[in-house]
Amino acid sequence: MKERIPTKKIYVGDVAVGGDAPISVQSMTYSDTHNVEATVEQINRLHFAGADMVRVAVPKMEDALALKAIKEQISLPLIADIHFNYKLALEASKWVDCIRINPGNIGEKSRVKDIVKACQERNLPIRIGVNAGSLEKEFDDKYGATAKGMVASAEYNIKFLEDLGFSDIKVSLKASDVERTVDAYRMLRPRNHYPFHLGVTEAGTIFHATVKSSIGLGALLLDGIGDTMRISITGELEEEIRVGKAILKDSGRVKEGLNIISCPTCGRIEADLVSAVAEVEKRTSHIKTPMDVSVMGCVVNAIGEAKHADVAIAFGKGSGLVMVKGDVVAKLPENQLVDRFVQEVEAFATKEA
Numbered sequence: 001m002k003e004r005i006p007t008k009k010i011y012v013g014d015v016a017v018g019g020d021a022p023i024s025v026q027s028m029t030y031s032d033t034h035n036v037e038a039t040v041e042q043i044n045r046l047h048f049a050g051a052d053m054v055r056v057a058v059p060k061m062e063d064a065l066a067l068k069a070i071k072e073q074i075s076l077p078l079i080a081d082i083h084f085n086y087k088l089a090l091e092a093s094k095w096v097d098c099i100r101i102n103p104g105n106i107g108e109k110s111r112v113k114d115i116v117k118a119c120q121e122r123n124l125p126i127r128i129g130v131n132a133g134s135l136e137k138e139f140d141d142k143y144g145a146t147a148k149g150m151v152a153s154a155e156y157n158i159k160f161l162e163d164l165g166f167s168d169i170k171v172s173l174k175a176s177d178v179e180r181t182v183d184a185y186r187m188l189r190p191r192n193h194y195p196f197h198l199g200v201t202e203a204g205t206i207f208h209a210t211v212k213s214s215i216g217l218g219a220l221l222l223d224g225i226g227d228t229m230r231i232s233i234t235g236e237l238e239e240e241i242r243v244g245k246a247i248l249k250d251s252g253r254v255k256e257g258l259n260i261i262s263c264p265t266c267g268r269i270e271a272d273l274v275s276a277v278a279e280v281e282k283r284t285s286h287i288k289t290p291m292d293v294s295v296m297g298c299v300v301n302a303i304g305e306a307k308h309a310d311v312a313i314a315f316g317k318g319s320g321l322v323m324v325k326g327d328v329v330a331k332l333p334e335n336q337l338v339d340r341f342v343q344e345v346e347a348f349a350t351k352e353a
């Protein structure tokens with residue numbers, strides 16, 4: 001796997017983004033932000049699900065004014081998402097840990113200047129959040145909603161901030177399809193050192209968003225690109241974190257928890273493998289130690305997989321084997337296999353800790 005491409009380290013609250021910091025996963029609430037109780041409840045759900053930071057929409061002044069009360073009740077770093085009205089950013093900057101602006105719709109550059117000044121005074125980073133669907137007119141006219149247009153907008157705005165002496169910047173280049181998104185990030189990466197926030201925007205329901213994000217963000221992560229990410233899902237908040245963390249793990253950027261190898265089943269199967277794997281996944285989800293485990297439906301491939309796995313099960317007719325590092329440690333009736341497997345996984349995790 002390629003090395004992660006070095007970027008400048010910035011801080012969103014106490015969470016580092018870029019440099020050697022772990023790639024963070026974030027999400028966004030969907031409550032009316034001025035409904036403080038509902039917003040805090042959603043932020044706490046995201047925190048519990050493992051989010052590293054959270055973003056809230058600030059479409060009205062009442063939302064900006066609610067940020068103080070929200071901030072007092074949460075411990076995740078808070079990002080204000082601002083479109084159109086720079087005054088909202090000025091108010092939000094008093095309470096949050098980062099401002100995200102869409103430079104394409106903030107309007108006159110003097111307004112962006114005011115936002116930069118407010119962030120400079122409070123040491124807040126700014127995310128330049130370029131969206132293919134809302135480029136500044138000049139870039140849209142010249143390039144259309146293409147990767148080139150997104151990169152031109154990002155570079156223009158980076159320079160604008162740099163000329164004001166501001167460099168606590170992170171950048172996102174989001175389109176609603178994988179190809180433009182990946183092209184834009186790949187195009188911009190060699191041209192500056194700012195951390196990238198990755199995402200395929202408006203990616204759809206959980207199934208489609210997972211596929212699009214896995215392809216797009218997976219390709220970028222394998223290239224060594226990406227410092228923080230959001231999976232955009234039309235669905236529940238926790239799913240965004242779950243999918244984001246799984247992409248980080250399966251792209252090899254995070255070594256944590258079980259890598260479960262299980263067979264797709266076929267006509268040779270002689271056990272209820274689907275239920276067994278679901279139970280294994282549930283009962284081992286708390287384990288953080290990285291390990292490979294295999295859960296296979298018959299002996300055809302089970303022994304081979306078990307040789308490479310830390311802990312393994314091979315189901316057979318009415319019974320099966322539990323193996324550790326390729327050695328058989330138990331031959332048990334089918335209904336006792338998962339219990340013993342989980343015991344061995346926990347023992348392995350304790351030994352490796």
Ligand code: SF4
Binds near residue numbers: 263264268270297302
């Ligand atoms: S391990 Fe056995 S049951 Fe599973 S797919 Fe292979 S042959 Fe079929």
